[in-house]
Amino acid sequence: MTTVLIVASAAPKQPAVLVEALERFRDRGATVTVACFFDSAELPIDPALADVRTFAVPVEKRDARFRKALGRAQANRKLWLHARRNAWLRQRYRKADLLVALDARTVHTVWEMAQRNTRAGAHYGLVPALRALDSARTEPVGKRLERQMAAAAGIGARGAKRAAVQTVRTTLRKATGQTVMSNPAGAWFWTRAVAAPRVPDRFRSKLAVRLHDSAVRAGRPAVAARAASAAVNRISSAGTRADVLTQAAQSELALGHVPTGLHDAIRAQLALADSLVSKNPTQSAAAVSKAWSLSSNRVLHFDRLTSPMSEDPGAFLAPFRASAAARKLSGPRCRLAPAAPAPTDRPLRLLVTTLINDNFLPEILERYRAMPNVEVRFLDLHEDPVTRPLALSGSAVIEHLLAGESSYGAKIEEWLRPHLDWADTVFVDWCQATAALFTLHDPGTARIIVRLHSFEAFNFWPHLVDFSRVDDVVFVSEHLQDLSTAVLPQLAEPGGPRLWVIDNAMDLQRYPRVKSADARFNLGMVGFSSVAKDPRWAIDVLRRLRERDERYRLTLIGSNFNNRTSKPAKDYGKLLSKDLAELEPLDAVRRYGQTDDVPAALQEVGVILSTSVRESFHCGLVEGAASGAVPVVRDWPFFAGKPHGARTLFPADWVVATPEEAAERILDATATEERWRETGQVASEHALKTWDWTVTQSGFDRLLLDG
Template sequence: MTNVLIVASTLPKQPAVLIEALERFRSRGATVAVACFFDAAELEVDPVLAELRGFVVPAAERDARFRAALGRAPANRKIWLHARRNPWVRRRYRQADLLVALDVRAVHTVWEMAQRNTRAGAHYGLVPAQKALDARRALPPTRRLERQVAATAGIGARGARRLAVQTAKTTLKKATGQTVMGNPAGAWLWTRAVSAPRIPDRYRSKLALRLHASAVRAGQPAVAARASAAAVRRIGSPKTRAQMLTKAAQAELALGRVPTGLHDAIRAQLELADSLLTKNPKQASFAVSNAWSLASNRVLHFDRLTSPMSADPGAFLAPFRESVAARKLSAPRGRVAPAATPPSGRPLRLLVTTLINHNFLQEILQRYESMPNVEVRFLDLYDDPVRRPLALSGSTVMEHLLTGETSYGAKIEEWLRPHLDWADTVFVDWCQATAALFTLHDPGTTRIIVRLHSFEAFNFWPHLVDYSRVDDMVFVSEHLRDLSTAVLPQLTGPDAPRLWVIDNAMDLQRYPRPKPAEARFNLGLVGVSSVAKDPRWAIEVVRKLRERDDRYTLTLIGSNFNNRTSLPAKKYGKQLAKDLAELEPIGAVRRYGQTDDVPAALSEVGVILSTSVRESFHCGLVEGAASGAVPVVRDWPFFADKPHGARTLFPADWVVATPEEAAERILAATATEEQWRQTGQSASDHVLKTWDWTVTQSGFDRLLLDD
């Protein structure tokens, strides 16, 4: 007797066809069972023809593991997951001589059954099953076995490939997960497996990325680096190697970590760029752009309390200085004629230009617009909606610099040449896209001045500027000049521009205002929106003060902390939020918020803080000191061990190294109201005599008006 098991995933649209087939099976002496992935009562079949059973596991009987498996499985595999839990179904498919999938969704389940009962024939559809039954009866036992094997292979061809791929992926995912890579034995095994010979580059790189990500998530960056290095040694394609290392570094950056293989990834991209430089400059520019994207990532420099650029600029930028393609980006191309001296028979034509940010230009524009011997034009490249995109693509600038002539370069020439022809002097604020574009072509006899503030030193844009076409570079402090020359050797070479240190233009006369007596115990911090401002350092100061005197409070002036830039910023923001949740309800901290009237906000502040890890100058601190608040300046860590920094910019008694020192200075300066007012007035006198616009404007006059 032949046992037949039919699996149906849905109620047949034509039950009569099934009943007719069952009658034929019965007439040939077969015993038939129908396993239904629906309510068997919906299908009316004479019990003499077949035994019907439903096999859906009731929801109440599904444990957590089974529910999780169902949630991950595709639709056709869910049928099998239910079937293998049903004792009746298991018994029937083990006894079956023929396994039949009634519909396409049942194919996978029948295939799974055939893998467990290899003597059974497996078929899709009733007609092939009936033919197989007839053939089975006519064949001798040996041929019957061959047919069974062939039938099993036939149905397997429909689903085996997809299942095998899915099974391999699932197995690989589990076998290379963070649990395995966090185990020394597992890490050892996979590090050797990824370096095995004769694995195609694309598969090796994918496996290496998987291992790298798992090891990083397991908190094993050294293991991740070893796995990547092992794979790289076997990858022959420079492009695949660069892509793999770059993706691995990007994955770590996304998790807020400084990649252990950062320089390896940067070097791989630059080596690829160098190899493509002569035969495919466009592809070379993409590789250089990828290298700079890694090196300029904000996680490295802006959303953490340290930066590798500050620690050792030369070491951090070494791969770029070794690369032919990277050096070509800022190679001096010179100018046909030097800048002309200021005209004597007409006003000096001064073009002041920037991109988006003109916060530091108000006093400068007002002064020279009021002078009869100066004609001023202001140009914000962002104001031109049609050409604006030309100023926002660093990779396109790199492509032009490496290829020499592009349609992009022609568009920049068309856009900026009229401004260069009109101006005697161009003052470019911020050493970013505007500076790169104004030096993309020979400026003729027009004098080019560029001012670098701070963040640009950690970005790629200054490396796209042709300094042989820049006459003067302006910095707002000596420590920023020192950092910039360490980052940009072009600023000290034979084609280097003149270097100036000129303080920010600030109208400080509007800040001195009467302060109420209770302001003596109120600390103020202007600007708290970024990690670099490190407002938690200020909170630590107020904690220490309140241990001695709970009258001390902290006012945070400015927009709220921005925690959307990266994962490290988000983590810092969460810690800051916890601090505020603890201290705001008891009145120890209050948020003043964004304001257009900073002098009014500062009139309530008795002590002004600078808690940043880096500053080029810190206008908010100086404005607070001008108001009569006692200045307390953290020795900015980015520059604390350098020749210039907060200690050389400000009076020595303003600067402290730790929150404990800050608290002691504040307690001493605010011991009495008389002491507090005297210390604040002394600070106000100092900043007004040193940094008010009435004093610093002479530096701009020398820069812009003198021969």
């Protein structure tokens, strides 16, 4: 009886053809097995015709060597790597009389099987296999022996080559590892070896990245920088030089370090972009995207307690301001006509738009939807799954801006033009993708308003916005306006958009509630999920208080700390977890969790803390103050010592510089229940008369209705 093994990488588009072939194999007395690289349930075959099985299984995480082999292998070879590990399949192909590749991806796998079962015929396709079965020719003994010897020799040669390559790789990996690069002699040798003459760029670049990574992991960033620099100076290709520096910077960022060669990598990518901007906008856009990706990495700005952007925006962004390609992204293209004045014969058409985050819009939407002289539409660019990908592609926006036109730009025009034609005023919340897309094309006579929150100032999106097409830019605080104009100088240039400072829209009337006497000793934080909130600063304050009085405790309101964003966030999270493990069993710290009823949570809080390193406004602090809790605000380090910051936004007695000052303010304000309630009442009155929506809505009326 003839045994046939058919190998398939995907379910055939015409199963009936396979079924007909299996029937012909059965009629000729053959036993057929179909080995699938997919779920065999997708191939409903009568068991009387063939034994159909799935044999490819997920790779075990602990099998690092096999995972690496899969990562290096080409697509068709991956199937063979899986096949040769499967005992069931090995048994089948060694006993088969006929081996059949059902599709192109399995041809290499069947060929490898035939090298190990030389008496079997191997064919691509069902028709040749059936024809071979029908011919029933007997191969001459001499020819068969010749083929078997050739196959055995080929297998041996390939195995020897793989073993040699693997040995070289293993040796090189060990010779360039952390241990060697931590040794001065080893570092000296490899720094010179990577700069040796006549080394191909391809090999030199890989070696440079490997040496840099090993030196960084060994705690020798200066050695890492020297090795990368030595290699780059010998590399002739501008693209390869930029990629080496970029990979080196990315490896340091992955470890949570600020790369010593960050600006070198950014400049290299921008130099490459400048050289390509006129002749190849696509490649130029890719280089600019890499530069912005490096400069916007969250390790630099969000997952540490400092940021180079806040220290000196001009110096940090200097490479972009010197780059022709980067300047072209935000260059003014101007509008064809000025925004039309508000209509007098019909309601004002107001389009409010955002991307995903509408947290700061409910009060605004509710107010203007209730006005008979305003017609409101709301557009979230993330809601439609068909157009959503268009709103999430920063690289496509960059390519369009460099090229001047693109199919992507045409799709954006088709998508947003009806909204621009309808609206008299477009209010864009968050200066990110939405703002860039609404200024990608001429807005017609629609008035464009963009509100910038703090997050965007550290991101690349505002640099893709054409502010010559924006009429008004809104900030929630003066210190945010200061930072934003330093990051985006075009905002402050003559002829630029009008700049507004309008507080966040908050309904604070629902927060004042009677607090129990026990709340006097309860500190509270609203939001502690990120490094920027710096909850460990609050714990430092708590420890100082409990040294004086163990009745003080801390309530953390909101989602748990997110330690999955980067290595620095993970490291911070470990320290925070250690603090909580010590203090929670003592009932000194309690996690309230996420809640939709923040006023109820704040009713238990007697002192509200803002311990962040940066805030644009801090709604949670203001809500706590409105509830009657005593506000204690850290002088946010990102803005401390500058013309505007926490000290100019809040009353002077609310703001402290150190945990010691915070503890003293709390001890003084909570010395007696009467003093605590009086201090909290004064804070509540100030919050309500300064930031409640009944007060701040007039600013939005002037912005949206009066212009």
